[in-house]
Structures are given as structure tokens and as C-alpha cells.
Amino acid sequence: MNYKHRLIEHKLIELFHYYPVVAVLGARQVGKSTVVENVFSNKVGTVVFDPVVDVGNARQDPDFFLQNASTPAFFDEIQYAPELLASIKRRVDREKKNGLYILSGSQNLSVLKNIAESLAGRVAIVNLWPMSRKEIAEEHSPDFLENWLSGQAIDLQARTLSNKPVYPQIWRGGHPKIMELPDHMVPGYWQSYLQTYIERDVRTVANIGALQTFGSFIGLLSAFSAQEINYNQIGRELGVDRKTALAWTQIAEATYQWLSIPAFSRNPVKNIAGKRKGFFTDTGFICFLQRISSPEVIGNHPLQGRLFETYICMEIIKNMQKWPLSPNLYHFRSYSGAEVDLVLEMNGILYPIEIKTKSNPNLKDVRGFAAFRECFPKEKIHDGLLICSIEQPRRLADNVVAVPWWII
Numbered sequence: 001m002n003y004k005h006r007l008i009e010h011k012l013i014e015l016f017h018y019y020p021v022v023a024v025l026g027a028r029q030v031g032k033s034t035v036v037e038n039v040f041s042n043k044v045g046t047v048v049f050d051p052v053v054d055v056g057n058a059r060q061d062p063d064f065f066l067q068n069a070s071t072p073a074f075f076d077e078i079q080y081a082p083e084l085l086a087s088i089k090r091r092v093d094r095e096k097k098n099g100l101y102i103l104s105g106s107q108n109l110s111v112l113k114n115i116a117e118s119l120a121g122r123v124a125i126v127n128l129w130p131m132s133r134k135e136i137a138e139e140h141s142p143d144f145l146e147n148w149l150s151g152q153a154i155d156l157q158a159r160t161l162s163n164k165p166v167y168p169q170i171w172r173g174g175h176p177k178i179m180e181l182p183d184h185m186v187p188g189y190w191q192s193y194l195q196t197y198i199e200r201d202v203r204t205v206a207n208i209g210a211l212q213t214f215g216s217f218i219g220l221l222s223a224f225s226a227q228e229i230n231y232n233q234i235g236r237e238l239g240v241d242r243k244t245a246l247a248w249t250q251i252a253e254a255t256y257q258w259l260s261i262p263a264f265s266r267n268p269v270k271n272i273a274g275k276r277k278g279f280f281t282d283t284g285f286i287c288f289l290q291r292i293s294s295p296e297v298i299g300n301h302p303l304q305g306r307l308f309e310t311y312i313c314m315e316i317i318k319n320m321q322k323w324p325l326s327p328n329l330y331h332f333r334s335y336s337g338a339e340v341d342l343v344l345e346m347n348g349i350l351y352p353i354e355i356k357t358k359s360n361p362n363l364k365d366v367r368g369f370a371a372f373r374e375c376f377p378k379e380k381i382h383d384g385l386l387i388c389s390i391e392q393p394r395r396l397a398d399n400v401v402a403v404p405w406w407i408i
Contacts, residue, residue: 004135004176006035007322008126013039015124016072016099020092023078023103023115026128027256027281028197031176032104033076035128044072044102049080051200062087071100078103078115085118092122106201106255127256130174130282132318133406137164144407145316146323148385149346154401159392166389166405167295170311173284174318183294190288194218201255213238217248221258221280222289226306226313226341228275228333229260249278257281259317264330264343264350266379277331283311308405309341309355312387315408316342316353327351338371340384350376352384359389361402369400 012035016022024032037046047069049055058065058081066087075084088101103115103123115123134141148154171186172178175193178186198211198218220237224230235245252258260278280286290303298304320326327346333339342353352372356365369384386402393403 003034003038004131004138004179006031006128006135007132007319008128009035009039011322012036012126015126016040016102018098019122019124020095020098020100021088021103021119021123022101023105023119023123023125024128025105025125025256027130028106028201029175029177029193030128030130030256032106032128034176036074036076036102036104040072040074040102044074045070046074046076048076049078051080055081059083063090066091072102073100074102074104076104077106079105082114085114089118089122092119127321129256129314129318129321130284131176131179132174132315133169134319136169136174136179141407143319143323144403145319149327149344149351154393154403156393156395156401158407160404160407164406165295166308166311167298170283170298170307171287171292171295173282173287174314175282175284178284186284187288187293190285193285194288197255197257202251213240214248214251217245218252218257219289221249221252221278222286223303224278225280225286225303226309227277228263229278230275257285259314261329261331261342264332264345264376266376279310279313281314283307283314286310305357308357312355312405312408313342319408332368332372332375334371334375336371338368340368340372343372349380349382351382354384354386355405356386356388359391361386361388361390361396363396363400366396366400 012022012024024036026032047055049058054060056065062081062084065084075081078084092100115125178189181189194215198215202214203211217234217238220234224234229249231242231245231249235242238245249258253260257280258278259281260276262276263274265274286307287298292298292301298307327344330343330345331341332343340352341355344351344353352369354366354368358365366384366386373381384400386396386400387405387408388402390402390404393401395401
């Protein structure tokens with residue numbers, strides 16, 4: 001398969017110029033090794049660590065290993081050789097140079113904690129998510145959201161029809177390997193992925209005896225994507241307590257399978273729900289776990305709306321990877337049921353976003369915007385944005401604009 005450029009490439013090069021160590025973290029099989037090797041081609045020597053074999057005796061004698069590793073060097077799957085981190089710190093402090101080491105890992109829980117403690121002030125951390133729609137399509141259009149947050153007006157005359165339906169993109173997800181597979185081989189990829197993820201990543205980062213039950217938990221969690229997280233309900237479904245359900249959700253988040261955002265609660269008032277909202281980070285994995293056999297099934301599936309919301313929210317988050325500064329992310333829900341799917345905060349301004357699959361939206365679809373403004377009358381709240389399947393941008397009200405999902 002031909003290499004498809006990733007949004008973080010320029011940022012990765014720039015950070016390696018200004019920091020002695022750069023860490024690229026993300027779920028397994030999202031392309032961490034591939035992007036590093038393509039961006040730096042033959043400029044770095046690569047060592048891939050293993051959970052069983054002590055490659056180069058790095059765990060046993062990390063100082064000696066580094067003495068024999070020329071720089072710049074790329075250490076892949078660093079979570080399998082955490083003993084190296086203290087040695088890397090000493091070498092970085094001694095050499096006082098930038099661009100020495102690139103690290104990668106797929107377990108946030110162990111890797112990030114060790115890196116943050118061992119290399120504080122010496123490392124730049126980059127999260128790599130599954131491929132975005134623009135990366136897969138090799139599309140180089142302007143970043144709509146970045147322009148919107150910077151105050152640029154939305155062009156209501158823009159008419160850019162999508163040349164691809166959304167359901168196949170949701171069903172396949174964004175893992176690079178899947179791009180070259182025919183549809184009938186996609187479920188087999190996810191079956192192997194699930195087994196490897198549980199047996200290697202989960203077993204490594206957490207002492208979970210009931211790995212089979214954890215597999216059931218991942219399947220159940222995928223059905224909660226784009227919802228507030230109810231740990232009691234998850235626990236009841238699995239026959240475990242709330243504490244276990246919470247701990248397992250944290251493991252899913254630590255291994256980049258799950259992402260949660262807080263409720264917006266500055267100067268909170270009584271009628272605002274305060275639970276975090278979670279998203280599975282790849283819709284293709286959800287479709288496999290929920291046994292959705294083809295893209296065509298999604299249209300009539302009970303999870304259709306949540307799958308679309310998850311897909312759009314993750315597209316937004318993926319596009320933010322290359323921004324110099326990402327906004328804060330929140331959601332909003334009142335106890336009366338009014339919701340705003342996503343709230344971005346940048347420069348003291350709140351940008352509310354609603355996500356619907358509809359091609360002919362109306363004001364009923366954005367009732368949450370009014371409730372949000374009513375709850376926070378002193379906040380600076382920008383015009384609301386409805387992301388949907390409309391053919392071209394259209395103003396629904398003085399302070400609400402609907403835009404097609406494919407311009408995000």
C-alpha cells in the first residue's frame with residue numbers, strides 16, 4: 001500500500017528540531033511506526049522492542065544499550081523497555097542536544113506516566129489517532145474548523161458535494177491496514193486486532209484475571225459511544241461493581257480505544273448534568289464489536305445516530321492534531337434533556353456544535369443551543385454550528401449555521 005501522509009508530519013519534524021525527545025503515542029496499528037519511518041526515512045536508526053525478548057539487552061543494561069545506539073534513534077514500542085527512560089534522561093542531560101530520540105508506544109497508562117516522570121521538560125508528546133477522512137482521501141482542503149474558530153465567516157454559497165457516502169467510511173474506520181482490504185476481510189482484521197489488544201496491551205498494563213470478561217466489556221462500552229458514561233449500568237450488565245467498570249474504562253482510555261470529555265460546568269448551576277461523555281476512537285471497531293456486517297446496515301441500525309456523532313467528533317479531534325493550540329472540549333446536557341453534542345472553548349469564547357445525520361435540518365434539531373445560552377448568560381457564546389448531511393451551508397437562524405459533514 002502506498003504511504004498516505006498524516007496531518008501530524010510537519011508538527012513532528014518541528015518538535016524534533018526543538019526537543020531532544022519526541023514521543024508518538026496512540027492505539028496499536030494506527031500507523032505510529034509508519035509515520036516516523038516515512039517522515040525521517042533513513043535519518044534515524046530503528047529498534048523495535050518486544051514484550052518477551054530483551055532486545056539488545058536494553059532492559060538488563062539500558063546504559064550499555066544506549067552507548068551502542070547511534071543517534072538520532074527511533075525506539076518503537078518503548079513500553080516494553082521502560083528501564084531505558086532513566087538512561088535516556090541522563091544521556092539527554094549530558095549531551096544537551098535536540099533531535100536525539102523518537103519514542104513510540106501504544107499504552108498511555110504505563111508509557112505516558114513513565115515518560116512524563118522520567119523525561120519531564122525534555123520530551124514533546126504527540127498523540128496519533130486512526131486516519132482521518134482527509135488523510136485517507138489525500139485531500140488538502142482548508143481546515144474549516146480552524147478558520148471558524150479564528151473568526152472567519154462561513155461561505156454560505158459554497159457548494160461542495162461529497163463524492164463518497166459516509167456509511168462505508170464509518171464501517172471501515174481509520175486503521176491504515178484496512179484501507180487495502182476488501183470488505184469481506186475487514187471483520188477478520190478486527191477479530192485479530194481485538195485478540196491481540198486484549199492479550200498484549202491489556203494484559204501488560206493491568207492485572208486483569210478475567211480477560212474474557214474484559215472482552216465483553218469492550219463490546220458493551222462500544223455501544224455507549226457518544227453517550228454519558230453510566231458506570232453502574234455497565235457494571236450491572238457485566239456482573240461487576242461500579243469501581244471495576246470505572247477502572248476498565250480508564251484502561252480503555254489509557255490504551256487509546258476510548259476518549260472522554262467533561263461536561264461544561266464553569267459556574268455550575270443545579271440543572272446541569274455533570275457526567276463525562278465518552279467516544280470509541282474508531283467507528284470501524286464499534287461496527288465489528290456490534291456485529292454490523294456491512295455499511296448498508298448502519299442506516300437502519302439503532303446506533304446509527306451515535307455512530308455518526310462518534311465519527312464526526314473523532315474527525316474534529318483528528319484535525320486538531322496539527323493545530324498549534326487545540327481548544328478545550330466539553331459537552332452540555334441539562335437535566336431537562338437539552339443537549340449540545342460538543343462545545344469548543346478557544347480564547348474565552350465557546351463554540352457550540354450539534355451533530356445530526358439529517359439532510360434537511362430545522363430549528364428543532366438545535367434546541368440545545370438556546371438552553372446552553374440560557375444556562376450560561378454571562379459567557380461569550382459564538383453562533384452555533386450544526387454538522388449534518390445538508391448539501392451546502394445554510395443559516396437556520398440568526399445565530400445558527402448548518403454545514404455539510406464532509407467539509408469538516
